[in-house]
Amino acid sequence: MSMRRAQGRPAKEILKELLTLFAVFFKIGLFSFGGGYAMLTLIEAEVVDKHRWITKSELGDIFAIAESTPGPIAVNTATFIGTKRLGVFGGIFATLGVVLPSFIIIVALSFILNLVKDNKWVNFLFRGIRVGVLVLIAKAVFSFFKDMKKTLFSFAIMIISFVIVFFFKVDVIYVILGTILVCSVAVAATTCVNKRRFHIVGTPEYYNERVGKPLDSDEYFSQKAVDINVVKLKTEIADRGETEEGGMP
Numbered sequence: 001m002s003m004r005r006a007q008g009r010p011a012k013e014i015l016k017e018l019l020t021l022f023a024v025f026f027k028i029g030l031f032s033f034g035g036g037y038a039m040l041t042l043i044e045a046e047v048v049d050k051h052r053w054i055t056k057s058e059l060g061d062i063f064a065i066a067e068s069t070p071g072p073i074a075v076n077t078a079t080f081i082g083t084k085r086l087g088v089f090g091g092i093f094a095t096l097g098v099v100l101p102s103f104i105i106i107v108a109l110s111f112i113l114n115l116v117k118d119n120k121w122v123n124f125l126f127r128g129i130r131v132g133v134l135v136l137i138a139k140a141v142f143s144f145f146k147d148m149k150k151t152l153f154s155f156a157i158m159i160i161s162f163v164i165v166f167f168f169k170v171d172v173i174y175v176i177l178g179t180i181l182v183c184s185v186a187v188a189a190t191t192c193v194n195k196r197r198f199h200i201v202g203t204p205e206y207y208n209e210r211v212g213k214p215l216d217s218d219e220y221f222s223q224k225a226v227d228i229n230v231v232k233l234k235t236e237i238a239d240r241g242e243t244e245e246g247g248m249p
Contacts, residue, residue, distance in 0.1 A: 014086060014089075017085065017086060017090075018086060018089060018090060018093045019093070020051075021081075021082050021085060021086065021090055021093045021094045021097065022093040022094065022096060022097040023097065024046050024047070024051065024094075024097065025078045025082070025093075025094045025095075025097030025098040026097040026098070026100060026101060027042075027046070028042050028043055028046060028074070028078075028097075028098055029074070029097065029098040029099060029100065029101035029102055030101035032074070032136075037073070037136075037137045037140060038133045038136040038137050038140075039073075039074045039077075039136075040063065040073075040136075040137075040140035040144075041136050041139050041140045041143070042136075043059070043074070043077060044056065044059060044140070044143065047059065047081055053081060053084075053085055054081065054084070056147055057147070060144055060147070060148065062077055062080050062081065063077065063144070065080065066080065067176070068176055068180060074098055075095060075098060075099060078091075078094040078095050078097065078098040079091045079094060079095045081094060082094025082095065153186060157179060157182065157183070161175050161179060
């Protein structure tokens with residue numbers, strides 16, 4: 001299947017966006033020193049603030065998935081965003097863009113490193129880069145912490161994970177897997193409770209979900225729903241259903 005048919009857009013436009021994906025992630029790979037975590041700030045600036053390919057909330061989810069799966073976080077993130085934008089070709093172009101700078105630089109350094117490793121100015125350069133990397137990582141941490149949804153549960157997970165890793169030296173992979181398990185169980189339990197509360201008790205959320213849908217004969221509402229005038233909404237829904245069935249305007 002051609003790119004034109006696969007995307008429903010002109011092939012020239014798709015090729016232009018593929019090259020843009022490559023260029024953006026090439027820039028990220030070229031100017032992000034210090035590895036994946038130091039790249040987070042530049043990735044956010046490019047794909048969220050400048051190009052608006054995804055939202056900041058989506059980027060946070062992507063980082064979480066990329067960190068929980070095998071491979072470097074920057075490569076996983078580039079592959080995910082590229083695939084989300086333009087399918088397999090987008091993933092390939094974005095991934096090549098983010099890895100090529102490192103590949104080229106490492107190959108070049110392998111020929112000259114022995115010649116400059118004792119040069120004091122080169123040592124000063126590396127020390128400055130370390131400080132810059134620390135600032136980039138700190139900025140990424142504070143940025144995502146500010147925008148994340150803060151609950152007692154999330155704070156508890158964060159503190160417990162930090163204590164386990166920092167003081168007990170537990171391997172990070174076990175902490176990640178344990179966090180995934182605990183959060184999955186918590187989300188499943190919360191979903192079950194919310195469904196029971198929304199669909200049996202008769203809260204406002206329940207009636208908001210049912211707008212435009214016919215009511216079942218056994219549905220009822222709670223006293224709280226009466227107090228905040230949800231009953232009126234229920235009547236409007238019922239009237240709407242009767243109107244649609246009777247063919248009235």
